[in-house]
Amino acid sequence: MANSLMNNKLHTKITLLSLILLLYPLVTNSYNPDYNLAINCGSSKNATASDNRTWVGDNFDPITYIDQKPIYNPLNITKVPYTTARFFFSNFTYSIPINITNNSTVFLRLHFYPTSYQNFDPSNAIFSVKVNNNLTLLKNFNASLWLHHDDNGETIIKEYCIQIKPNENLLNITFIPYSIDESNRYYAFINGIEIVSMPSFLYYSDLDDLNYNIRSVDTGTTDYKIQKDKALEMVYRVNVGDIQVPPSNDTGMFRNWDNDYPLYLEKQYPYSVQNDYGDQLNYLENTIPNYTAPELVYLTARTYGLDAKDNYNVTWNFEVDSSFTYMVRLYFCEFEQEIKQVGDRVFQIFIDNTLAEEYADVIMWSGARLVPVHKDYVVTMYSQEGSSKIERVNLSIKLQLLPANINNKRYFRDVLLNGIEILKISGKNKNLAGPNPKSIALPLPHQVVSTQSIKKNKITIAILVVIPFLGLVLVIVVGKTVSWLWRRFHGEREDNSKTKNEGSLSLPPHLCRYFTITEIRAATNNFDDVFIIGVGGFGNVYKGCIDGSTPVAIKRLKSGSQQGANEFMNEIELLSQLRHVHLVSLVGYCNDDTEMILVYEFMQHGTLCEYLYGSNNHPLPWKQRLEILLGAAKGLHYLHAEVKHKIIHRDVKSTNILLDEKWVAKVSDFGLSKVGPTGISTTHVSTMVKGSLGYLDPEYYMFQRLTLKSDVYSFGVVLLEVLCARPPLVRDLDKKTASLVCWFQKCYDEGVAIEQIVDPFLRDSITGECLKCYCKLALSCLHDDGTQRPTMSQVVGDLEFALQLVVSEEGSQFGKAEKEGRYMKGPQFSQFMSDEESDLHFVRSHTYKESTLSAWPSSQEHPFSEIPNPRPRSYSCQNLKVYI
Structure with a gap:
């Protein structure tokens, strides 16, 4: 060969x-x-x-x-x-x-x-x-x-x-x-x-080492060997403890160690254990070479959590291909000073919901504290339906507290894990390839018919179809005539010059106005770049003019995208049936000449985002920010509660809150929206994860369970954006501050002065009572348990209350001394976030990479001319969508 x-x-x-x-x-x-x-x-x-x-x-x-x-x-x-x-x-x-x-x-x-x-x-x-x-x-x-x-x-x-x-x-x-x-x-x-x-035996079995074994989770035996006729694929390599180890910090083999949260860890409890004692690892008492894993892997770990009161499993989930056998390597190193001898910490390990270790004791395995050790297992994954087709399935690793009925009074009821590696093992067919995580339609070779074959069969085909074809032509002619008369009767305009290509979409003509490509080209001067007002992953947005004087926003989707086509159809079907003062109206669409185009009402002032950061626009005063948030919340409440079938927006973010010429907020971009759960017993919609990074509900991200409260979480992120005037994720910052949600929580937990949190432009204009109300609302929206988050109706009520506080404060007359006493001039978080009855909890968000695309630029100067120029802002407005 x-x-x-x-x-x-x-x-x-x-x-x-x-x-x-x-x-x-x-x-x-x-x-x-x-x-x-x-x-x-x-x-x-x-x-x-x-x-x-x-x-x-x-x-x-x-x-x-x-x-x-x-x-x-x-x-x-x-x-x-x-x-x-x-x-x-x-x-x-x-x-x-x-x-x-x-x-x-x-x-x-x-x-x-x-x-x-x-x-x-x-x-x-x-x-x-x-x-x-x-x-x-x-x-x-x-x-x-x-x-x-x-x-x-x-x-x-x-x-x-x-x-x-x-x-x-x-x-x-x-x-x-x-x-x-x-x-x-x-x-x-x-x-x-x-x-x-x-090294020859880094992952492969040394047949001469009688002390090394791999436990088979499927059979419970320890005689499995990975011999050199096998190839391996590294599927996951994770440093447990939320710290990434880049290739340059590996032991010389340029391996990358991902952090475990939130991509893989199911639920995080404070705190990840980390070695703070300055001790050195001890390799002298162990047969594991020092190159097996970096020291940072052994000196960071997950435990049960210091404040965890409920009984749960510490669980990591990994998506893998079915029909393959996997080697699972777990890294351990006891470095806590309290754990000194056998029996001090004992727990159980489950792999793919099967008990792999009934009595896991790291000191017993390693022989001493600060001695690294790893345990290897193999497990074969099968498709969920039992078919032979390779599918993506979940491989879970769970650490469980030792059952309380086991007679051992000395041990700590705790668990420990430092690192995870999952490697796919090639089978007898010398194959490691699995499917793409998202489906792809490919034409099959047998579907292709050669030109020569077509010529040979021309006469036969003609004879077989000529008689029924004549009858079919008659039916088509009559049908076309009736259709033309119907359209003419209803006033639908026809463009004789157009060459419409319906493609794979069949768009109901009654939903909203249909534009021909000729009309769209005329409205945008043949898509002249000077009319571009926005750019994104979907394509360009143009400012256009229809019917002689009506300004519109024209979103031209990139051609050839099936995902774009799905969102295109979804937005038409939804927006054409929704009308609300706080939702952007869909004027019409064009599906002509391979084009997919949406036409919206024009929003004069662009996005909320660009008045927070990422542009030279004047920042908005606090009262106006609350009014904008209140309008957006009312729009979402309409989707959640006031339509026949509840609708989950699924992409709530500051760039999807637009502002018209009167600064009225309107929610936009319904391409990812989905009809919510129906029926009394249904609480969620099971669907693949889509949305924008930094705004994703952790419950939705981890379990693919979409609820109305997923929108509430995203809106909570927007609340923080508006208060702090920064994006939800900033890659260039250090890890502690890169995530807005994590940073805000850290400041809240540590009682950091408010000057380090709130947008400096707002520091002298927001009172303590209003700030307390606002922060409590944001925290409740960001609760890690979706059932504990408020509804959008409750969010509307809380924002109305916060806005009323501002109005009351503006209407009251008080002296300078009273003003200085009431306004927030550097209090600590603990001073205004310590209500005993409050059960507010922050969920830690993950830091993703962020786009540098700009959002819609404003075409008109801000009316608040008395506002001084804000500090320079260098963040980007655009957040990219995610499809998982």
Whole structure:
């Protein structure tokens, strides 16, 4: 098979030589790889990464094989190797010489940055990857489908453990674009390739070590072995304790250790345990080498939680492919001073809801405090329906307190875990490839009929269809005539010049006004860039003029997006039936000439976001902010309670609260909206996670259970945005302050002075009583338990009360001394957030990457001319949607 592949015209091979420059020593690490190659694909030059690691260009003819730079780079990614990429329309192999004397096991990492490149549609990047022509790593892989959220600079890394046989001197990595015929142009691409040698028995079984074993969760035996005929895929590598360990801080093998919350940890209780005693790990009493995991993994951990009073399992959830066997490695190290001997801390471990360890005692395993240890397990995952089709299923890891009836008075009723690794094990068919996390429809080869076959059957087909065709033509003519008369009778305008393409959408004509593409082009001067007032992942927004004088906002969706098409149809069906003073009205739509366009009423002052941060607009006074929030809350209350079928907006955020010429707030963008739960016994809608990062309800994110209270949580984030004048997520800040919700909670818990929380513009205009009311409302909206959050009706009531406080304060006459006594001039959080009856709780949010796209610019100067210029604001308004 290898010879036939080499002789294929569409197959090309390159050999990378002169690798000596890349094999530099890593003196600060506990493992020095014998082989360390990093390839900067699509570049003819070497590049140095931020960690001083050299990435070599792949150096071959760029005319034959295309090298590209991202044309849409929302975060201005400058990190090697994501600044360039290599593209292939036919099979292509990297043949890399591997000269390792003492080691035959390597890490292979494939780096992908799925974004827009010149003349390349990301949806057509569908390909497979094989190693040495016999091991399948990826099949019909599309990197865009692996993104947690769209167009935000997220990169995808696929990591494998590959065995190099003694008689093999080359590692062949073959990229195979999906192919049907010349009319279907799919392609493959790659940004970077890493090959790093690894210790022989880091994950593989040492058959000579009689003390090492892997416990099978399925059978309960300990005789399972991972031998060198297997390949492994690293699916998850997590540092338990909410601290990420980047590749540069690994033990020399450039592994990345993700933080565990909130992506994987089901519920967080304060606090993650961390070693503060300055002790050093003790490897002398243990057989585990010091390169097995970084020290930071062993010195951070999760326990049961200091303030946890209810009985629960500490649980991590990981989505994996069914029909594969997985190695689960759990890392442990007792570093708390109170835990000194066997029996001090004992707990149980469940993997995939099966008891894996009935009596887990880390001191018993390791022999002493501060001695690292790990335990390995294997579990086979099956599809939920029992079918042979590979599906995505949940693999859970649960730590449970030892049952109280076990007779041991000495032990602490607590649990401990420091790190998790989950690796997929290849089967007999030499395959590691699973499905994409989101479905993708591909034409099958047998569906393609050759031109020659069509010619041979022309006469037969004509004979078979000519008679019924005549009758069909008659029916169509009559039907078209009746349809034309009907439309003419109802005054629907026809444009004889249009070439309408209905595509896959069938839009009911009675929902709202239909615009032809000719009318839309006339309204925007053929989509002239000067009329662009907004840009987002969906496409451009133009200011247009219809019927001679009516201003409108015209949202032109990007072509070819099935997700966009679904949102397009959803928004038409919803908004055409909803009318409320605090909802943006849909004027009409266009589904013509492959275009999907929505036409809205024009909102003169743009988004709420751009009056908080990210623009040069004057900041809004406190009273006006409350009025805007009250209007938006009324709009959401209408969706939740005043329509026939409850509607969950699912994308509440400050950029979706628009302001008209009178500064009236209106909720917009219903592309992700969903009809809420129906029936008395139904509490939620089970659906995949969609929304905007930083605003997602943690319960919805973790369990895919969407409720009306999910909107309430998102609105709570908006409340903090309005108060603090900063985005929910700021990647450039340190971890403690990057998340607005976490930062606010930390300040609340620690009693930080109010000057560090509230927008400085508001400090002299918001009173203590109003601030107390407002913060209590925000905290209640952000409760980690959705059932404890208020309804939007209650939110409306609380905002009306806060606004009434402002009105009363403005109407009262009091002296300067009284004013200085009442206004918040630097109090602590504890002084106004300590009501005993309050059961308010913050849920910690996760820090995601943030877009730098700008939102709608304002076209008119702010009317509050007496307001001084605010401090410079450098944040971005735009938040990207997430599809998981």
